[in-house]
Amino acid sequence: MKQAAYIVNTGIITAIGNDTAACLDALLHSRTGVGKAEYLKTHWSEELPVAEVKASNEALAAIAGVDAKWPRTAILSAIAVKEAMQPVADKLQGLKVGFFSATTVGGMDLTENVYKEFKEDSSKVDFDNIKNHECGTITELVANHFGISDFVTTISTACSSSANSIMMAAQMIGNGMLDVAIAGGADSLSRFTLNGFNTLMILDKQPCQPFDNNRRGLNLGEGAGYLLLMSEKAMQQCGVTADCKVSGYANANDAYHQTASSPDGTGNKLAMGNALKVANLQPADISYINLHGTGTANNDSSEGKAIEVLFEGKVPVASSTKAYTGHTLGAAAGVEAVFSVLSIRHGLVYPNLRWETQMEDVSFKPATELQQGIAINNVLSNSFGFGGNCSSLVFSKC
Amino acid sequence: MELYITGTGIVSGAGNSGDESFLKEAPSYNTDKLLCIEPDYKAYIPPMQLRRMSKAVRIGIGASKMCMEAAGIEKPDAISVGTAMGCLADTEVFLGKMIAQDEQMLTPTAFIQSTHNTVSGQIALLAGCYGHNLTYVQRGHSFEHAVINTQLYLADNPHQQMLVGGIDELTDGSLEALKIGGINRRENSAPADVLNGNTHGAVAGEGSAFFIMTDEKPAITAICIKDVYAFTEKDIVTAAEKLTGYINGNSLNVDAVMLGQSGDEKSNAFYQLLRSGVFANTSQYAFKHLCGEYATSSAFALGMLTNANAKGEVLPSHCVLNNEASSLKNVLLVNHYMHYHSCFVLQVV
Numbered sequence: 001m002k003q004a005a006y007i008v009n010t011g012i013i014t015a016i017g018n019d020t021a022a023c024l025d026a027l028l029h030s031r032t033g034v035g036k037a038e039y040l041k042t043h044w045s046e047e048l049p050v051a052e053v054k055a056s057n058e059a060l061a062a063i064a065g066v067d068a069k070w071p072r073t074a075i076l077s078a079i080a081v082k083e084a085m086q087p088v089a090d091k092l093q094g095l096k097v098g099f100f101s102a103t104t105v106g107g108m109d110l111t112e113n114v115y116k117e118f119k120e121d122s123s124k125v126d127f128d129n130i131k132n133h134e135c136g137t138i139t140e141l142v143a144n145h146f147g148i149s150d151f152v153t154t155i156s157t158a159c160s161s162s163a164n165s166i167m168m169a170a171q172m173i174g175n176g177m178l179d180v181a182i183a184g185g186a187d188s189l190s191r192f193t194l195n196g197f198n199t200l201m202i203l204d205k206q207p208c209q210p211f212d213n214n215r216r217g218l219n220l221g222e223g224a225g226y227l228l229l230m231s232e233k234a235m236q237q238c239g240v241t242a243d244c245k246v247s248g249y250a251n252a253n254d255a256y257h258q259t260a261s262s263p264d265g266t267g268n269k270l271a272m273g274n275a276l277k278v279a280n281l282q283p284a285d286i287s288y289i290n291l292h293g294t295g296t297a298n299n300d301s302s303e304g305k306a307i308e309v310l311f312e313g314k315v316p317v318a319s320s321t322k323a324y325t326g327h328t329l330g331a332a333a334g335v336e337a338v339f340s341v342l343s344i345r346h347g348l349v350y351p352n353l354r355w356e357t358q359m360e361d362v363s364f365k366p367a368t369e370l371q372q373g374i375a376i377n378n379v380l381s382n383s384f385g386f387g388g389n390c391s392s393l394v395f396s397k398c
Numbered sequence: 399m400e401l402y403i404t405g406t407g408i409v410s411g412a413g414n415s416g417d418e419s420f421l422k423e424a425p426s427y428n429t430d431k432l433l434c435i436e437p438d439y440k441a442y443i444p445p446m447q448l449r450r451m452s453k454a455v456r457i458g459i460g461a462s463k464m465c466m467e468a469a470g471i472e473k474p475d476a477i478s479v480g481t482a483m484g485c486l487a488d489t490e491v492f493l494g495k496m497i498a499q500d501e502q503m504l505t506p507t508a509f510i511q512s513t514h515n516t517v518s519g520q521i522a523l524l525a526g527c528y529g530h531n532l533t534y535v536q537r538g539h540s541f542e543h544a545v546i547n548t549q550l551y552l553a554d555n556p557h558q559q560m561l562v563g564g565i566d567e568l569t570d571g572s573l574e575a576l577k578i579g580g581i582n583r584r585e586n587s588a589p590a591d592v593l594n595g596n597t598h599g600a601v602a603g604e605g606s607a608f609f610i611m612t613d614e615k616p617a618i619t620a621i622c623i624k625d626v627y628a629f630t631e632k633d634i635v636t637a638a639e640k641l642t643g644y645i646n647g648n649s650l651n652v653d654a655v656m657l658g659q660s661g662d663e664k665s666n667a668f669y670q671l672l673r674s675g676v677f678a679n680t681s682q683y684a685f686k687h688l689c690g691e692y693a694t695s696s697a698f699a700l701g702m703l704t705n706a707n708a709k710g711e712v713l714p715s716h717c718v719l720n721n722e723a724s725s726l727k728n729v730l731l732v733n734h735y736m737h738y739h740s741c742f743v744l745q746v747v
Contacts, residue, residue: 043501104513106535115490115571116497122574130575134482135514136537140630149630153543156484156514156535164532171550192489195496196509253477253522253531259510270528278554386510387519389531 002174005181005229006242006398010338011084013076014223014325015051018063019083024342027350028370032324034207034219040189048203050189051221051326066145069128071107072222074138076331077186080224081142084182088228089146091238095179098151099143100169101226102161102185104330106135109190138186151178156330159292159385160251161185162225163333163393167249169229179234184226184334193329194220200259208295210320211304211366213357218294221326225334227341244344247378248279248394259386260298265306267390268292272310272380275392283311285378286394288349290336291366292382293320294327303382304362315364316380317371323353333383333391340379340395347374399549401623402747404559405469405610406708407461408701409434411603412688415705416441416464424716425688428586431573431602432690436460447524450507454485454567457606458517459524462561466525468708469610473525474561477518478547479533480540482693482735484514486569517565530555538738540564541694542628545611545742549626552613563608564697573602581736582691583662592661592687593719600660603690607701615747621704621729625743632737634664638671641732641741645676650730650743654681654713654723656699658733660691668734673719681723683713696733696740703729707746 012019015033016026026033033051037044040052053060057075061068064078081099110129118125132141139154151172155164162185169183187193197203197220204217227246235242252274254267261268276283292303300320307315321339328335342348352366377397384390408415411432412425434457439448442463448456458479466474492508510516515533522531530551534543541564548560576582583599592601611623627644631637645652655677659669673682689698703726706713713726731742 112493112497115493118574119494119571122578127575127578131579133575134537135484135535136482136540139536152630153534153536153539155532157518157531157533158513158515168547168550171554175550175553191496191501192493195501195504196492196506196512199504199506199509251530251532253519253528255522255526255528258516258519258523259506267528385515386513387515387531387533388522389515389519 003176003231005170005173005246006235007227007244007341008230008235008240008242009084009087009228010341011080012225012335012338013053013079014328014335015053015221016324020338026324030351030353032207032353034326042191042194044194047205048194048198049207049219051219052189053222070141071132071138072109072188073103073105073186074141076188076222076224077101077138077142078145080226081146081182084226084228085146087240088238092180095234095237096150097148098169098172098178098181099139099148100153100165100181100183101139102155102165102330103135103138103187104156104158104161105187105190105193106138107132108192109188112191157385157389158387159329159332160383160389160391161330163383163391164251166227166246166337166393167251170246170249173229173231179231181229182226183229184337185330186224187222187328187330189220189222202296204295207354208323209354210293210295210322211300211352211359212355213359215295215297215300217296219326221328223325223328223331223335225331225338227337242398244341244395245398246393247396248275250274250278251391254388254390256388261302261384263302265302267388268303268306268384269310271390271392275394279394281378281394286316286380287376288343288379289316289318290340290379290381291318291320292384293322295322299384301361304359308363317349317367319350319352319367321350336381337393340381343379344376344395344397347376348372399553399613401548401611402616402620403609403611403704404616404620405465406701406705407464407468407608408698408705409436409457409461410605410689410698411435421714425589428588430583430586431568433568434604452485452488452511454487454565455511455517455520458565459520461606462521462563462608465608465610471559471610473527474610475558476530476551476560477521477527478544478560478562479518480544480564480694481514481533481535481566482537482540483566483572484535485512485516486567486572488512490569490571538693538735539628541697542626542740545626548611556613560611561608562611563606564694565606566604566692566694568602568604576602587661589687593684595661596663596666597661598663600662600691603692603695605689605698607697619707620747621707622745622747623742624745627741629739630737631739634668637739638668641672642676644741651728652680652730653725653728654683656683656685656729656731658686658695659684660686681721682719683717684719685717693735696731699731699733700742703744
């Protein structure tokens with residue numbers, strides 16, 4: 001029998017807030033983080049809105065107490081990890097602690113500023129801007145800062161990355177390899193990703209409208225989101241409690257196209273269905289679905305159709321929170337895991353912002369009004385990405 | 399959990415495992431980098447698709463196809479890949495154009511192929527594999543974590559065949575950064591410099607090695623991964639002590655050890671502590687004179703062993719560091735990349 005991975009605390013920073021309380025407040029008051037890029041210096045700042053954390057690297061580094069010369073992804077990660085670890089930071093003696101992070105951009109925000117000069121004459125470039133380029137280095141910087149060394153890893157499966165880091169952490173707590181895990185992911189905005197998504201013509205020039213018939217694409221966002229996961233034994237030792245746990249997880253591949261989802265959401269269905277199986281739940285047990293819901297024509301159609309088939313038309317209340325935070329890529333599943341926990345904890349369903357028109361090929365309508373004080377027992381959270389990578393997580397009240 | 403390897407595919411600076419003469423001759427070079435000697439992909443990849451693939455994707459798909467062929471399967475149930483740097487060449491193509499063209503008039507192809515999970519995604523796409531699919535990017539533990547993930551996956555989903563690989567490509571840009579970082583050498587190296595030298599940095603490498611791993615003991619001979627011990631440690635004396643403690647603590651019986659000795663002075667000091675210590679009476683073998691130094695080279699070394707075992711061959715004599723082993727039943731693979739250390743406990747079954 002596997003041990004449960006209990007969710008003891010959360011840590012988050014996104015365009016709608018620098019911690020869990022601030023993000024919750026924004027969700028309760030329908031405040032979006034999507035707007036004009038101020039800190040990301042890009043040709044597209046007037047045309048492509050983004051969900052940016054409105055602070056300089058220096059200001060953010062001061063919050064986390066880390067070096068401002070770190071890549072922005074590492075700084076965002078450190079802020080969220082610090083918050084997540086806070087209740088147990090000085091109580092982990094003798095426990096095996098893991099750090100499971102996820103990122104897609106790594107240190108690209110610094111690399112892209114010096115790459116041209118580096119290629120011309122590497123001696124003219126401050127190597128500090130290159131040396132932290134690797135995704136794994138971001139995780140290493142943060143793990144070292146917080147003294148975590150028992151198991152430290154980074155997963156990079158595009159937009160589903162941090163769902164997989166939470167899955168692996170739950171598995172390793174489940175089979176007793178670790179007592180405590182901080183699991184999630186982080187990604188900063190970069191010109192590289194903004195331009196990459198722009199070439200695919202899937203960026204919305206206005207604030208995005210997930211699951212709307214007239215949706216035009218996604219807005220990129222940045223941030224970090226982590227869960228503090230613990231075994232029962234570790235919770236007892238630290239004198240902490242939990243109100244929910246990671247109950248299901250699954251990873252599948254759509255095997256259809258490098259950057260597009262199959263029309264009927266083959267991988268999406270497999271990920272959701274298998275996550276329910278691992279959780280030992282029926283579709284009817286799900287109280288709320290936190291949709292991947294990027295706002296692209298392709299994703300929302302495939303995801304919506306897969307949900308309709310899996311739930312046999314009886315779709316639970318569902319919404320996408322990407323209209324608040326933008327699509328934070330490798331951080332998205334971590335960010336949305338935090339929102340899922342808040343949904344269970346406070347009995348909340350978040351309105352799918354800016355929704356206007358029913359989709360023609362999907363019959364269910366996302367939640368458009370805030371629901372409070374309702375019983376949320378099980379939340380399904382979806383994350384689908386490039387490379388066909390599809391992952392779903394189930395969080396349950398305990 | 400114990401994993402059995404039933405198929406191996408390698409594309410490396412020393413050739414590919416589909417080639418009859420693979421590793422038979424001692425290598426000869428004088429270079430700062432050992433780039434992959436790529437196979438004729440005709441048997442593995444349709445030409446239309448091949449044209450669009452970057453080197454990372456080609457060597458990844460090529461090695462994975464060789465490996466599936468060796469294992470006698472068409473598609474795996476799940477895929478787990480480790481790559482420290484991902485698809486660097488396409489990343490640099492898109493980055494270079496983005497800067498040169500001031501973020502305008504860009505095309506998506508290089509961006510699409512630049513994501514770290516491109517290789518695992520492409521393998522799934524070509525094989526029609528809808529199963530679990532993960533990509534690890536933890537520097538010198540990327541491949542090790544892909545293997546640990548395989549243990550976790552097969553524990554939950556027994557009796558399945560998992561495709562597991564380690565892959566990294568070298569670019570001009572990454573080589574320059576690795577030279578500045580002191581990992582790779584500015585000067586040229588010959589094989590003897592890797593085996594016996596004591597220089598600042600090592601010859602650079604790249605490569606792709608894939609395996610079919612399963613939790614069920616196969617009917618034919620196979621190598622079993624009994625355990626993977628991975629840790630980070632910046633101090634080499636402490637690292638050597640940790641490894642020694644692990645070996646002695648588990649009372650491991652060792653016929654031979656494969657060492658990631660690279661000719662780098664700092665690294666040499668680490669291996670020397672082990673060679674004259676816990677491995678003083680053990681046959682010692684090297685592999686980095688074949689594949690060069692890169693973050694996922696432990697996959698190459700593991701592949702050397704599993705490939706030789708499957709073909710009933712002994713390890714090549716040019717890999718012997720002290721004396722040839724009389725038996726190759728219990729073998730350790732000890733490697734480090736920077737401060738990322740690992741030890742694979744292997745047994746021929």
